[in-house]
Amino acid sequence: MRYALITGASSGIGLELAHIMAREGHHLILSARNILVLEELANTLRSSHAIEVHIIPCDLSDSRSAITLHKAIKERNLTIDCLVNNAGFGLLGEFKDMEEDMLHRMVELNCSSLMSLSRLFMNDLIASKGRILNIASVAAFYSGPLMSVYYATKAFVVSFSEALNFELRNHGVSVTAHCPGPTHSNFQERAGMHNATLFKLLPVPTSKIVAEHAYKAMMKRKSLAIHGFINRLMLITGSISPRSMKVRMVHAFQSSKS
Numbered sequence: 001m002r003y004a005l006i007t008g009a010s011s012g013i014g015l016e017l018a019h020i021m022a023r024e025g026h027h028l029i030l031s032a033r034n035i036l037v038l039e040e041l042a043n044t045l046r047s048s049h050a051i052e053v054h055i056i057p058c059d060l061s062d063s064r065s066a067i068t069l070h071k072a073i074k075e076r077n078l079t080i081d082c083l084v085n086n087a088g089f090g091l092l093g094e095f096k097d098m099e100e101d102m103l104h105r106m107v108e109l110n111c112s113s114l115m116s117l118s119r120l121f122m123n124d125l126i127a128s129k130g131r132i133l134n135i136a137s138v139a140a141f142y143s144g145p146l147m148s149v150y151y152a153t154k155a156f157v158v159s160f161s162e163a164l165n166f167e168l169r170n171h172g173v174s175v176t177a178h179c180p181g182p183t184h185s186n187f188q189e190r191a192g193m194h195n196a197t198l199f200k201l202l203p204v205p206t207s208k209i210v211a212e213h214a215y216k217a218m219m220k221r222k223s224l225a226i227h228g229f230i231n232r233l234m235l236i237t238g239s240i241s242p243r244s245m246k247v248r249m250v251h252a253f254q255s256s257k258s
């Protein structure tokens with residue numbers, strides 16, 4: 001029996017991916033820090049679908065916590081055929097004012113843990129001709145004043161995912177970088193975005209809609225998937241705009257949230 005490991009399964013896009021993958025018959029290993037939410041989710045999924053669900057709480061912003069999570073999964077004799085690296089967070093504000101420890105934690109969670117889990121589970125994934133789904137962001141394609149580190153972490157995710165997908169093409173393993181735009185979840189509150197008005201004015205999709213799109217992209221073994229027509233259009237127009245203009249534009253966008 002093979003499992004899908006989903007990080008950040010306690011809320012937003014990760015929680016919706018857990019519901020979708022359970023519906024589609026995947027056995028699941030769910031991870032996040034909030035054990036109570038994970039327990040409740042696991043009970044709901046077990047009672048509504050004929051699947052096995054394990055929960056393994058873990059703070060993936062601690063350095064080397066990916067090793068601990070991998071060890072815990074192997075101690076239970078579980079193997080995986082899908083790795084969903086979804087856990088992540090951003091912080092809004094001037095770089096000079098940010099707590100250094102929080103910035104390290106962001107890089108650890110958004111980049112290092114994602115990379116480590118991909119490496120640690122590589123044998124499982126090659127043996128099963130499995131799939132990796134990395135939740136990046138449209139932020140990956142811009143430089144992001146007032147969210148400089150977050151945007152840079154997502155650029156890492158897209159670059160790493162595309163390269164790995166190519167390297168693994170002869171091993172039957174696919175790596176999908178999925179790029180949502182702004183999406184309703186706990187992300188905005190956690191990032192310190194106090195101006196929710198912007199989200200009321202823009203057509204912002206639910207986490208469920210975004211998760212369905214991400215799941216389909218992973219199952220089709222797409223290398224890169226951008227969610228939403230407007231996001232795709234902005235990336236096309238952005239690709240022919242001067243970089244200096246794009247930085248100003250993103251700054252104006254981020255300022256409106258603070």
Ligand SMILES: NC(=O)c1ccc[n+]([C@@H]2O[C@H](COP(=O)([O-])OP(=O)(O)OC[C@H]3O[C@@H](n4cnc5c(N)ncnc54)[C@H](OP(=O)(O)O)[C@@H]3O)[C@@H](O)[C@H]2O)c1
Nearest residue numbers: 008010011012013033034060087088137182183185186187
């Ligand atoms: N929402 C957006 O507008 C948006 C847009 C583009 C990309 N994304 C990306 O989508 C992904 C999912 O975010 P979301 O929008 O669903 O936000 P969310 O509702 O805040 O969910 C984030 C998930 O990550 C987990 N997490 C946070 N810190 C963690 C840590 N230190 N260790 C382990 N797990 C941790 C959280 O669980 P616990 O708190 O229980 O640990 C939660 O399950 C992220 O990678 C985010 O960058 C979001």
